[in-house]
Amino acid sequence: MTTPTSPKSNNFDRRTLIRRGGLTLGLGAFLSACAADFGGDSAPGRVGLAQSKTELPEGVVNDVVYLRTMQSLEHSLVELLSALIASGYFSAAQQTYVERFVSDHVAASGVLGDHIVAAGGEPYACENEWVRNRFVNPVIAAVDSSDDSRRDARNVAHAFETMLAHSYQHLVGLAETPAHRQGLMSLGASASRRSALLATQISSAKYGYFGPGISSDAAETTEEGFPIGYAVPATFGQVGQILLVAGDVDDEGTRYSTLLQTPAENTFVYEYMSC
């Protein structure tokens, strides 16, 4: 019996493999070490296009922020009412007092600016961007395309003046300094008067002065579904949200509606913000 033997190669045995492998690695290391430095980023790779991490500014809430926020809302009212006046949606009689409202809002902004400077802050004499994008723009669009722009313009003016009154009263409870509370409420009382005046002009002849918070039989909406503004909606001054309905009826049988609210963290004009 013969034992088969594997053919032996004289050219490539295990020892040769180890020798050639070591030689290749050594040569690679030598060439890398001697290679020219062409620069380039050696940091770990990143996903995305941002140049650097963005640090969020610190939004400290204090009296100056409350005052700046109300100053911005005064300017929001100026912009809104001016747009409605320019579109010719008010009667001559209405325009008389709405124009007075505009000048009152400008004056209020000046008063607030004085309070802000006295408190060591920077005035913010321009409109509130959040309110512009969330409320003013869509509301103006709804009024412009309405089946009754005059009706809507009055209701819009009333709703925004009411929102302003609620906002001032709400911030009185948050402000720390008594002088700021007094300043806020002084302007808040004026806003309440404007709101009551509009309510009186719009609806008192048909629905009376006193709302459901006082008279249990007072209606909340008109037959068409518009909220009724009352000169005195409740016994005490209110701070709740205000339902506003405007615009033409859409394909689904509804109109544009929104809830106007008192300022909160997303509406505040922080001290790091500028016009």
Next chain:
Amino acid sequence: MTSTRDDSPQLNEPDFRRKLLAGGSAALAMTMIGGRSASAAGLSSTELDLLKFAQRIELSLHDLYDEALQVDKGSAAWTIMADSHESFAQAIAGFAGLSANERNEEVFGSYRAAMRGTDRAMTAYELESIAALTHIELLGKLSDAGSAEVIASIASAESRHCVVLADVLGSGSDVAMTLTNSAQPIEA
């Protein structure tokens, strides 16, 4: 499995007696300080004086509207106004623990005859204007935020009353009457 361990607080008799005496003494001390001690909000005596001042004005207005009701019996507007001012006084009572039982006699006496006269709506307009402005002035003196909230809600309502009364007087479109408060506040 139910635990058989007694979780009730362990008090030996001398400890319990001491705590009972301490609690009783504290309660007695609170009642001896007087009506003001009932302030649930823990307000200072200065703050309570200011709130009492506001409350007395509200009670005066309530009583003055009652005078108008003697002339215009059953008037819904006067009834609502009278009730509103009583509610304002009660709100201050509820917040500060001050009994609503004392009006401002000077205010009442100054306006009583006018509220029975032919110009009672105009008098009411003046009274609401004075009350609103007095409360706004008060906000600059009150240190407690809760007190300020109560007074602010009253000032807001009274500002609205002014517009209603201006409209009742036929001056609903007169911006000088509806939008401006030219009254003089009562000094606290």
